[in-house]
Amino acid sequence: MKKMLPAVLLGLVGCALLRISLLSDLYLRYVKEGLRPLLIASGVVLVVLGFLAALRTREPHGHDKDGHGHAHSAAGPKTAWLLALPAVMLLLFAPPALGSYTVARDGSGAVARRTTFAPLPKLSPLPLSLSDFTSRAVWDEKGSLKGRTVRLTGFVAPGNATAWQLSRVVVSCCAADARVLKVEVHGIVAPPADSWVTVTGTWRPAAKAPALDAIKIERIAQPRNPYRDSARP
């Protein structure tokens, strides 16, 4: 059985990668969309390697006495066991995308500094991404948001008695480098934490942080890619 360990581990990791990238969109909870071809290729290669390793243990030759050609036997197979942890985790219960817990731990929230703002189209309500809305709210000296009715999409993060946070988590590479975008929502009772909503309302210029006086709220399904901060769901 010990000889089968490398084959089992390679197969497990390969199957886990194929499950999240080829058979579902689960990989979008962890990494960017562009990694998908690499993930599928890696999964296939690992499954094939695992199969070759299994084939080798079935060889009639009894030559495998030197382990698997170990140059450093002490740490090798022991650490390889650790690969089973993420593989089994992804196969059985893939952890969800980062949500309100990450928002609550984040300090001020990231607002990208911008100096030039294109004129906004004359739509009402106007769909905006959270990064666009927060940048305009904080940095636009001409106040392009003044008097506009906007529609924002994100998930719910609980706040204080008077307001809650409409939030997004954005990543530049993988979920380990997550940044938080958030807008204070006033005037409407908060839906349960982590539910996805579209909020229509007007900008509240007097507030310190980006804030919205909400008129209407609509529950929506979680977007396919939870980390892509787009204007429309």
Add this chain to the structure above:
Amino acid sequence: MNDKTVSRVRTTPDTRPSTRQGVSGGFAGRFLRVCLDVFVGVLVLALVAGIAVLLAPDLLARLEQPALQAWGTVLAAVVIQGVPFLLLGTAVSAAVTTLVPDRVLARVLPRNPVLAVPVAGAAGALLPGCECASVPVAGSLIRRGVAPAAALTFLLAAPAVNPVVLVATSIAFPGRPVMVLARLLASLAASVAMGWLWIRLGRTEWLRLADRPPAAADRGRLDAFTRALQHDFLHAGGFLVLGAAAAATFNVAVPPSVLESFAGSPWLSVPLLGLLAVVLSICSEADAFVAASLSGFSPSARLAFMVVGPMVDLKLIALQSGTFGRAFALRFSAATFATAVLAAALVGGWLL
């Protein structure tokens, strides 16, 4: 590569004596048996999973806790992001290890060690090698008569700067090519400086080379390649998970505000992130993504993380103790840490 090898690969399945009877002998029989093994394995796994879910529903309830979920998400993210690059790196390094004979590298190097050190650094930069793979390669180079200084420079440079690592760095820092340049320069400077330092201060008696394991010489290169790939990937993959778990724990346990308090003091944060790289022990193909996630720190500090990580970390100290002896590994790692932090601080202050 020569004709003999090719013919050996082709004839391998036929020359193996079959000891079993009937259908179980030969290639087809082995194939059937493996299929049966896989089937049984899947059944056992499904059974174990089913029992776990039936007997321990509170296990799943505990997993609902948001902190644990966030930990799992970050762990999975670092592993998923790292595995394709780790596989690419180990595939190329397995190809180099098995297809390029050591003596070719030995012949390329100049006789004079002082000149051989920068050449070895450049060779390390061109040839992709995971740090786990470069330790045995450096050991075999020394055995083949290469000057230890040059072999050690190669040991440091091969995982720290090579095409795979530089591409991974440019992906992790989109729109900041200067980070890639800074990593290249600082890592090369540190590894060449360590080679020259060894010529000046190093003593041969610190090096105690372990006996080489018997090579499977009669098996053909394709077999050697898949074995090296399988071994390197499993070995390094385990350490990748370890590093990802440490990074996830760090991510969940240390609030961003604590990190921000160090971000204010650049001179403290550079050695601090260097130390973090030692503890996290992340593979060089994947460490740029972790460095990118440490967004609270200055660019110089994150550079130190990427320069120190591939040269000194816990798994490398363990590997070097196994190959060269503990007396060497401890001295060499301490000196390399100081050199790498210094190089990162100088290059970071200049470029970033």
